[in-house]
Amino acid sequence: MKIGLVGLGKMGSNLAQNMMDNGHEVVGFDLNKDFVKEVAGFGAEAATSLEDLLSKLPSPKIVWLMLPAGKPTESTVATLTEVLSAGDYIVDGGNSFWQNSVEDAKKAEAKGINFFDCGTSGGQSGARHDGNFMIGGTSAEAFETLKPIFEGIAQKNGYLYTGAAGSGHYLKMVHNGIEYGMMEAIGEGFDVLEHSDFDYDNEAVAQLWNSGSVVRSWLMELAQEAFSKDANLEEIRGTMHSSGEGKWTLQEALNQEVPVPVISLALMMRYRSMENDTFTGKVVSALRNGFGGHAVDKIK
16 A cells, blocks of 8 residues: 655654555655655655655555644645545544544545544554554544554554544543553652652662563653663753643543543643652653653753
């Protein structure tokens, strides 16, 4: 299958390689020409513009977006809705707000274009191998065309067609809200150890807890990796940046009158970390860098 991939940053580049490893052809475009050149070096076909990318795709065209949420995604979807034909496909693989995906789908489907919102989890390593995908969109029948792609790029049982447009990004939003709470709890636990009377080896503790304990997880593995590089995380600040999905989860919970105290406090602690340094913040910052390549603020 030949896929047009728009957005070749950290996630897009890895996803392109994953697709090609699984027998698909990729035509790649990004406003950053260096990104296009890099992906071409992996075997993708380079496109010089969105129009050029579309000209290289057979029908039905499949255009997969890995762009930042908001204006970059919305403007590209609007353009594609104007130039694609009935039966073509748009897959939004970024972290778009689910209500935007609902509206994008309405506009696309009014012209017969299939629209799918795909929540992508697993960080850069998941994009590269055995990812996790939550997919809402036009219909289960239309999804059958895309299914062979996900069969290859996802881990076993690592993709799910969730139903109506918007449901994929809604599920990813809640997933990220849970992620906020889990990372906050890990950070707070190590903060208690840091302030105790005992001299714990953080790396050894993370390794121990990830070896058969109830809290074993990829996040704990990432904690061990971070501590192996910087035993007390002295090289980074504890500022915990947020991409917005935790806030969206909280807002939706408030709309539905569903109590989510853990997610709520985890989000508040993200905001708290922007004012003063905390060890909790250091741990969560290191974890975000580990799974998603998110930037950390170094102590100068």
